[in-house]
Amino acid sequence: RQKLRFTGYSVAGITVGLVAGAVLLGDFWDLILAQLTYRANSGGVSLSQDLSLVNRFYEWRAIWNEILASPLFGHGYGVPYRFDSLIYQGTEIKLFAHNTLLTQAYRHGFVGVALLGTWVLIGGTAAIRLLRRSLAHSTERALALTVIAFLPALALASTTESILATADGTFALVVPLALVSGA
Numbered sequence: 001r002q003k004l005r006f007t008g009y010s011v012a013g014i015t016v017g018l019v020a021g022a023v024l025l026g027d028f029w030d031l032i033l034a035q036l037t038y039r040a041n042s043g044g045v046s047l048s049q050d051l052s053l054v055n056r057f058y059e060w061r062a063i064w065n066e067i068l069a070s071p072l073f074g075h076g077y078g079v080p081y082r083f084d085s086l087i088y089q090g091t092e093i094k095l096f097a098h099n100t101l102l103t104q105a106y107r108h109g110f111v112g113v114a115l116l117g118t119w120v121l122i123g124g125t126a127a128i129r130l131l132r133r134s135l136a137h138s139t140e141r142a143l144a145l146t147v148i149a150f151l152p153a154l155a156l157a158s159t160t161e162s163i164l165a166t167a168d169g170t171f172a173l174v175v176p177l178a179l180v181s182g183a
Contacts, residue, residue, distance in 0.1 A: 055086045056098050056160070063097045067105045074109035081106065096165045100158035103165060123177030124151050130183055140183045147180045 021029045062083030066075065075081075078095060085092035096103040104113050124147070131144035154163065154173060163169035 051086055058086060059083050059092075059094070059097055060099060060102055063099075063102050063106050067102065067109075070109060071105075072109045073111055074105065074107050077107055079107075096162040098160055098162060100161070100163050103162040120151065120173075120177065123147065123181055126177075126183075127151075127180045130180060143176075143180055143183055147176045150176055 021032070025032070063081055066081045080093045080095050082091050082093050084090070097106065101113060104116055108115075127144040127147040130140055131148065133140075157163060161169075163173065
């Protein structure tokens with residue numbers, strides 16, 4: 001029964017999102033759908049011909065070498081690394097990578113990544129426990145469902161962006177986990 005309800009809510013949410021996008025964004029919505037379709041159909045080609053994606057591979061390789069130079073505790077905040085950028089056709093100096101785990105490992109080492117992973121795991125577990133608790137209020141259950149849906153989406157975004165490099169990204173992770181842990 002819960003799976004059927006979840007499927008119904010998912011279909012309804014996707015439908016509302018598509019209709020709202022079409023109504024609110026007009027012609028821009030058509031452009032978004034065309035680009036999403038193009039990206040979905042060009043997966044294999046993107047790995048070798050998408051300049052932005054290939055440049056990120058160069059960036060990730062450079063930061064990985066820096067991580068291996070100080071794997072346990074990292075380099076700390078504000079320490080730049082260099083890589084050969086295909087976009088700027090020269091050496092680019094950066095403080096973070098377009099990948100949350102690589103940025104955390106560079107700044108804080110594998111100890112920092114383990115602490116971050118433990119914290120997210122504890123918050124996700126708290127959300128699951130809250131959802132399964134029979135006496136939970138409907139608001140608490142909605143919060144738990146939001147966090148359970150939010151964490152995989154945030155994990156997906158973190159593969160190509162350093163979500164903890166800005167205050168907005170940090171709050172996007174901290175606030176839901178703090179709320180669900182408090183509940």
